[in-house]
Amino acid sequence: MTSRQRAATSVTLADVAARAGVSPATVSRVLNDSYPVSASTRDRVTRAVRELKYVVNGHARALAASTSMVVGVIVNDVSDPFFSQIVRGIQTEAAHDGKLVVICNTEGEPARELSYLELLRQQRAHSVLLTGAAVDDPVHLAELAEQGRGLLAQGGRLVLCGRPRLPDVDAPAVTFANHAGASALARHLVELGHRRIAYLTGPLGRTTTAERFAGFREQLAAAGVPLAPELVLSGGFTRAAGYDNTRALLAAGAEFTALVTANDAMAFGALAALREHGIDVPDQVSVAGFDDLPFCVDSAPPLTTVRLPLTEAGALAARLAAGREPVPFGGVVTLQGELVVRRTVNRPPSQPGGQR
């Protein structure tokens, strides 16, 4: 209720210096302990700091020393567990060297990706981590690369996480073995006897979508299992897309004994759609996702999926950005996924007439 008068100016380093009876330079030296200072002087300074409740001005410091505490993270949507998991990895790592993590939600819009990058450059971000939303529109990519190069030229660091490298930009990338993961999943299904497998891809034009689908498709081909075009639908990486596309499949009377979705969120939607249609998972239809979000253990039924080391990826990217980890040869490190078998996959129901 009390609306206090707002103090316009705050305590400065000069004030501390005056109070301690030393020069500003000395105060700076004890603050950063960047140079030997005698114990008695140091004491006087720290006491003055405490008495005056001095808090250094980060902007002034950043300006004078041209260093920055901020690490930018550009992400599709923090509230998506896929990203929030990565962000946590980054945050934990950044905290180690006292950096501040600013998160930028692009909501999948390339334009925002660009404008956030610009904002981050204005703040002279120490480093920025670009994750998700790897739209492969060439124009956008070119602009992104341009911004990336600008950032690097300013002395910042750029690391990609979960997306491929940018053309002509010297930035390392942490990626996932999407192809291998999807292959493993496909193999699992084929080995159990599935022959008609539906696949719900992510949004078109995204690298992740392409890699996962390719891994799936190629594995089927290798096993001699045909992939029916009418069983492949695409949509967003969302639960809603999974739900809608599964309903579309069902409405079209498509026949399949397994359904693979490009990520877990879509799988949850698929499970819901199947349940509504009274189709039992896994006895009538098997379902599998990708990512292994924490919630997979609690879905109905618990979801078979491919686990991606999300937090670890974030942490690794952050370490790369901090220069605390050597950049691997070729500039990209690929993290392997792992097939996690739970309860949504079973043998296909044995049917009277063999369908293929």
Add this chain to the structure above:
Amino acid sequence: MTSRQRAATSVTLADVAARAGVSPATVSRVLNDSYPVSASTRDRVTRAVRELKYVVNGHARALAASTSMVVGVIVNDVSDPFFSQIVRGIQTEAAHDGKLVVICNTEGEPARELSYLELLRQQRAHSVLLTGAAVDDPVHLAELAEQGRGLLAQGGRLVLCGRPRLPDVDAPAVTFANHAGASALARHLVELGHRRIAYLTGPLGRTTTAERFAGFREQLAAAGVPLAPELVLSGGFTRAAGYDNTRALLAAGAEFTALVTANDAMAFGALAALREHGIDVPDQVSVAGFDDLPFCVDSAPPLTTVRLPLTEAGALAARLAAGREPVPFGGVVTLQGELVVRRTVNRPPSQPGGQR
């Protein structure tokens, strides 16, 4: 592979001025369009900016104008959907006025809360939003209040979100009607005939824990339903705690027809534990949570819970912080929850011997 030479210095406003043949002041004026500039001059400047690929130095600007673009958010854990939902609300709102959101993970440790607040003060954060982890240790609270006052004195703004106000600090709070929500849940259960209801509280010493439990307890009392002490256990706000405590209840042979947990994460754990024991939900035991995380619709079975407007709370807090929303009388706005009935609650099984 190409390790380019890192440019030590970047283009400054003075460079732009020189190129455009005007004074730095003029450049600044067109950049911020803070003062009328003739069209032709403006053109020359913008052209120079583009040609030189000039990007303003945010630190210099912040120092000179004593303004800041950063909004700090102090949170328990970004990867927890409860918080990430709030963060998204904040982020979206902050993006409106071009602010950068820095997120600080305390992992529930009061010490980090404090050190992040300090860091944020160093950065002269425009505002900070404090959410979660409302440990009510008096010493911690006092230090927090101290920091909060310091922030305010520096001209920053402080808003609490999902936690009660700080003593002697003039900061508004956005809170949830925990008491009312828990009451509604209790009433629902009682009306269906439940008489032996177990309750898993959150961590002791947290306001949220206390409020939710009080709402529950008082509603039972009002309905004349006894609350058996052996049916109340407490633990963290985590799935693991829900799982463990439910198992403990079961192991102790406790008898209950309904189980209420202080949040959804715990409820998911409870459902898993019940399932492992072959107990059917909701036919043998009813379960209810609190928060209404997005996953509630996909759990097995879909969870009956109390919906909290998380994203909205974050957005509101952000608007309050930005001064874009008037601070309500009393400084606190309480957002109501809403009972969401799904599939985990049913009438209690009718038993031969009525137990109470």
Add this chain to the structure above:
DNA sequence: CCAGGTGATGAAAGCGCTTACTGTGATGGC
């Protein structure tokens, strides 16, 4: 007793911007 260290401190020049405060010509009222 003094040249040459050595170790702690101070003076001052920025870092890149904003923003009073001053100048200007060009206008317009009388």
Add this chain to the structure above:
DNA sequence: GCCATCACAGTAAGCGCTTTCATCACCTGG
């Protein structure tokens, strides 16, 4: 036709720090 007015543009003084360079007292060996 002259001076107040106006609309821009420039000058320069910071904002609060870091950091180079100079200073100064004091010590050590010859």
